[in-house]
Structure formats: C-alpha cells, structure tokens
Amino acid sequence: GDSVTQMEGPVTLSEEAFLTINCTYTATGYPSLFWYVQYPGEGLQLLLKATKADDKGSNKGFEATYRKETTSFHLEKGSVQVSDSAVYFCALSESGGYQKVTFGIGTKLQVIP
Amino acid sequence: NAGVMQNPRHLVRRRGQEARLRCSPMKGHSHVYWYRQLPEEGLKFMVYLQKENIIDESGMPKERFSAEFPKEGPSILRIQQVVRGDSAAYFCASSPRAASSYNEQFFGPGTRLTVL
Numbered sequence: 001g002d003s004v005t006q007m008e009g010p011v012t013l014s015e016e017a018f019l020t021i022n023c024t025y026t027a028t029g030y031p032s033l034f035w036y037v038q039y040p041g042e043g044l045q046l047l048l049k050a051t052k053a054d055d056k057g058s059n060k061g062f063e064a065t066y067r068k069e070t071t072s073f074h075l076e077k078g079s080v081q082v083s084d085s086a087v088y089f090c091a092l093s094e095s096g097g098y099q100k101v102t103f104g105i106g107t108k109l110q111v112i113p
Numbered sequence: 114n115a116g117v118m119q120n121p122r123h124l125v126r127r128r129g130q131e132a133r134l135r136c137s138p139m140k141g142h143s144h145v146y147w148y149r150q151l152p153e154e155g156l157k158f159m160v161y162l163q164k165e166n167i168i169d170e171s172g173m174p175k176e177r178f179s180a181e182f183p184k185e186g187p188s189i190l191r192i193q194q195v196v197r198g199d200s201a202a203y204f205c206a207s208s209p210r211a212a213s214s215y216n217e218q219f220f221g222p223g224t225r226l227t228v229l
Contacts (some may be wrong), residue, residue, distance in 0.1 A: 034217075043119075043204055043222040044156070089155060093218075100146070100169065101206075101218055105155040 002027045006090045006104035013080055013111050021075040021107045023064075023090035031092040033057075033066055033073040034101070038087045047075075047088070080111045115140065117207050117221035118187075125227045132192040132199070134224045138207030145188045146218060147180060150202040162188060195228045202226075 006023040013019060025031065032051045036044040048057030053068035062077045073090060090104040118137040126132050138145050143164050148156040149172075159172040162182035173180065177195075182188040192199055202225050206218035 032217075036220075043117075044220040046217060046219075049217065100158055100161060102158070103148075103156045 002031070002092060002094065002102045004090050004092055004102055004104035006088075006107055008105065009087075009108035011107060011109050013109070015082055015111055015113050016079045017111075019075070019077040019080045019084075019109070021088055021090075021109070023073045023075065023104060025071050025073065025090070025092050027071075027092055027094060029094050031094050033064070034091040034093070035062070035064055035073070035075050036089040036091060036103075038089065038106070040086070044089065080109070082111045082113055085109055085111045117142075117205055117219050119203075119205050119221035119224050121224060122222060123225050123227070125229060126195050127229050128196055129194050132195050132226055132228075134190040134192075134203050134205075134226070136188040136190070136205030136207075136221060138188070138205075139209075139219055142207035142209050142219070144208045145182050146206045146208075147188075147190050148204045148206065150204060150223075152201070156204060159190075192226075195226075197228045200226055200228045 003026045034049045035047040037047045038044050048059040050057040050066035053066055056065045064073050064075045066073055087106045087108045089106045091101050093101045117139055120135050145162045147159040149159055150156045160180045161169040165184050177193045179191045202223045204223045205221045208218045
C-alpha cells in the first residue's frame with residue numbers, strides 16, 4: 001500500500017537558518033504530493049502541492065520538488081522565522097479514484113529567536 | 114465561503130458514554146473524510162463518505178465506531194461506549210466532486226476528544 005516516510009523531529013533551528021525536512025514515498029501509481037502544516041491547537045492547512053514529476057510547489061517561502069526518480073518531496077525554506085514553528089506533514093494522494101490521503105508521521109519544527 | 118466546520122471543538126466524555134462529532138463540509142463539497150490523530154502520531158484515515166453513502170471505511174475500528182453523511186445536515190462520527198484509548202483529535206476534511214487531476218482536501222479545525 002501507499003506510505004509516506006518523513007524525518008522524525010523535533011527539529012530545532014535558530015531564526016534565519018536553512019530548513020530541510022526530508023520526505024520519501026511509496027505509491028503504486030502517480031500520486032499527487034502535499035505538505036500540510038499544523039499550528040498549535042489548529043487543524044491542518046495545505047502549505048503546497050505538486051501533481052506531477054518535476055513540479056515545484058511553493059508558498060510562503062517554502063518549496064518542494066516532486067522527484068519521481070528518488071520518490072522524494074523534501075521541504076525546504078531558506079530562512080525560517082519563529083512564526084514557522086509548527087508540525088509539518090508530508091502526504092500523498094493517488095490520482096484517479098477517490099481522494100484518500102496518506103500522511104507521514106509529522107515533523108515538529110521549533111524555531112528559536 | 115466558509116471553511117470546513119467541526120463541532121464541538123473540545124469534547125469530554127467519561128468511559129462508557131457516547132461521543133458524537135459533527136462536520137459540515139465546505140459549500141459545494143460532497144465528499145467527506147474523517148481522520149484520527151493520536152497523541153504524538155500522524156493522521157490516520159478512518160472513513161470516506163459521499164452523501165448518504167459510505168465509500169471506504171477501511172480505517173474504522175470494527176466496533177463502536179460509525180459514520181454517516183445524510184442527505185441533509187452534517188456528517189456525524191459516532192463513538193459508542195468510549196474508552197480512554199479513543200482520546201485523540203478527530204479531523205474532518207472535505208473536497209469537491211472529483212473531477213480534477215489532483216486531489217486536495219480542506220481540513221476542519223478538529224474535535225479534541227478527551228475520555229476520562
């Protein structure tokens with residue numbers, strides 16, 4: 001079955017540091033890939049997405065590139081802020097059929113001033 | 114356009130009681146999904162419903178849990194005879210009628226269930 005593996009946290013960075021959160025996936029078809037963010041006490045918000053190989057999703061300074069050859073979708077940001085402190089979930093959804101989403105375990109990011 | 118609504122936001126039950134969690138999808142969305150997030154874990158799919166139909170309940174525990182999405186009104190996730198292990202955040206998501214090549218779900222704020 002489908003699965004998503006992402007690096008376990010927590011990840012602690014200083015403000016303005018470079019962020020990478022690794023994510024790899026296993027899927028039978030050609031999935032769409034997502035990063036969701038969950039701020040403390042809130043629900044999930046879609047951060048960015050990519051629907052086919054070599055697509056780059058970007059939003060709020062975050063980027064991730066759909067790498068089919070390495071089955072990866074690593075999240076990056078050049079300069080993190082304290083307000084980026086949250087839990088980040090990598091996820092996939094198989095194309096076609098219905099839209100069940102498979103989530104990774106989540107990576108907690110803490111940015112300190 | 115209002116987002117996905119869930120209520121209550123927080124629910125406290127004693128062991129053996131029933132818990133009812135409600136989800137109103139975004140306007141125009143006819144697909145609803147329920148997920149459970151246990152402490153320190155990721156989200157796990159529970160059930161997928163369309164209006165009046167359960168499409169996939171492969172993630173639902175075999176006993177005590179049920180879900181519905183009636184023609185009128187919100188989707189309901191019902192947990193009978195709750196136990197402490199049911200304590201979790203329950204998230205609902207919705208999506209429009211599947212027609213596009215990619216799939217995006219819009220999540221509600223969640224209901225945090227605490228079983229005493």
